[in-house]
Amino acid sequence: MTTESAFINILRGFAKDPAARGLLDxxxxxxxxxxxxxxxxxxxxxxxxxxxxxxxxxxxxKLVASNLSDLAAKGASPIGVLLGFMLGDDDWDxxxxxxxxxxxxxxxxxxxGGDTVSNRGDKRALGLTALGIAANRPVPSRAGAQVGDILxxxxxxxxxxxxxxxxxxGFDEVGPLADxxxxxxxxxxxxxxxxxFVHAMMDISDGLLIDAERMATASRLGIExxxxxxxxxxxxxxxxxDSLESRMQAASWGDDYELLFxxxxxxxxxxxxxxxxxVIAGGGLTLRNGDELVKLxxxxxxxxx
Ligand SMILES: Nc1ncnc2c1ncn2[C@@H]1O[C@H](COP(=O)(O)OP(=O)(O)O)[C@@H](O)[C@H]1O
Ligand SMILES: Cc1ncc(C[n+]2csc(CCOP(=O)(O)OP(=O)(O)O)c2C)c(N)n1
Ligand SMILES: [Mg+2]
Numbered sequence: 511m512t513t514e515s516a517f518i519n520i521l522r523g524f525a526k527d528p529a530a531r532g533l534l535d536x537x538x539x540x541x542x543x544x545x546x547x548x549x550x551x552x553x554x555x556x557x558x559x560x561x562x563x564x565x566x567x568x569x570x571x572k573l574v575a576s577n578l579s580d581l582a583a584k585g586a587s588p589i590g591v592l593l594g595f596m597l598g599d600d601d602w603d604x605x606x607x608x609x610x611x612x613x614x615x616x617x618x619x620x621x622x623g624g625d626t627v628s629n630r631g632d633k634r635a636l637g638l639t640a641l642g643i644a645a646n647r648p649v650p651s652r653a654g655a656q657v658g659d660i661l662x663x664x665x666x667x668x669x670x671x672x673x674x675x676x677x678x679x680g681f682d683e684v685g686p687l688a689d690x691x692x693x694x695x696x697x698x699x700x701x702x703x704x705x706x707f708v709h710a711m712m713d714i715s716d717g718l719l720i721d722a723e724r725m726a727t728a729s730r731l732g733i734e735x736x737x738x739x740x741x742x743x744x745x746x747x748x749x750x751x752d753s754l755e756s757r758m759q760a761a762s763w764g765d766d767y768e769l770l771f772x773x774x775x776x777x778x779x780x781x782x783x784x785x786x787x788x789v790i791a792g793g794g795l796t797l798r799n800g801d802e803l804v805k806l807x808x809x810x811x812x813x814x815x
Contacts, residue, residue: 646705654708661771664783670766762811
């Protein structure tokens with residue numbers, strides 16, 4: 511079967527409009543007169559992104575938040591969404607719609623349209639297109655990192671991984687770890703504040719390591735990450751301990767929806783963020799744990815295949 515990256519590579523062969531940013535960014539950037547429209551689309555599939563017994567309101571939340579997270583990474587303010595929905599069980603559909611209303615209300619975002627089809631009893635796949643207006647131009651891309659920049663991440667990493675494990679093991683779906691998996695927060699305010707002074711920015715959906723490698727590739731430079739610096743929450747550490755292995759997993763599982771950005775070493779940050787590495791000459795990803803060099807793990811993050 512084609513992998514996600516192989517398929518997107520085929521599309522890159524003809525997605526030549528500058529607004530597509532070479533299919534190398536979190537969103538399309540469409541200049542219209544004096545305005546700049548930011549457009550993104552992400553899907554969620556049953557058994558891939560959510561379990562069949564997941565709360566439909568949580569699925570609605572994550573579908574919206576994961577798309578708004580891509581707008582946040584471009585410093586955009588959201589204006590509306592379009593929903594691609596597959597009908598299934600009636601109670602599920604109604605609970606999803608109620609959850610969708612709540613999450614859109616939370617973010618103050620309009621439902622503008624969409625499309626509805628039957629799933630004929632198959633697994634569901636849901637899509638969402640989110641539209642936003644860039645608050646700052648030029649719109650940050652993944653490609654602007656410069657040698658000497660510091661690499662930062664907002665929030666903590668790995669909480670969604672731990673939350674997923676707890677839910678999968680049948681524990682109560684309450685508490686900060688389950689919330690991190692079910693109801694990620696799009697870092698919209700942070701993205702808008704950061705946009706004017708970052709050199710590069712993206713969100714972390716597939717894992718810090720694979721997403722940082724994508725930023726390095728887009729910027730044609732290298733990125734060095736110090737695993738000892740990765741921010742872990744107290745809840746993550748008490749559930750999964752603080753070891754090199756648990757840090758590596760927090761950096762490569764995904765579903766974090768935090769912002770990853772590069773800023774000059776002398777920049778004074780206007781949001782809470784943790785320095786996790788730096789931009790270096792060369793290419794690709796280099797890992798350290800304090801003073802020690804660490805071999806790259808076989809998989810840097812989540813890839814569909
Ligand atoms: N089916 C598709 N058709 C067109 N573009 C796609 C498709 N799938 C992914 N892309 C593009 O490839 C790039 C990388 O996608 P992805 O890794 O999913 O980004 P993100 O993590 O920000 O959602 C983005 O520019 C995205 O718009
Ligand atoms: C049932 C279930 N199993 C596994 C996962 C883990 N998982 C699935 S997709 C994914 C990465 C993010 O999804 P993707 O579609 O790659 O988002 P994008 O990069 O396009 O924003 C992760 C961590 C999950 N969320 N749910
Ligand atoms: Mg995507």
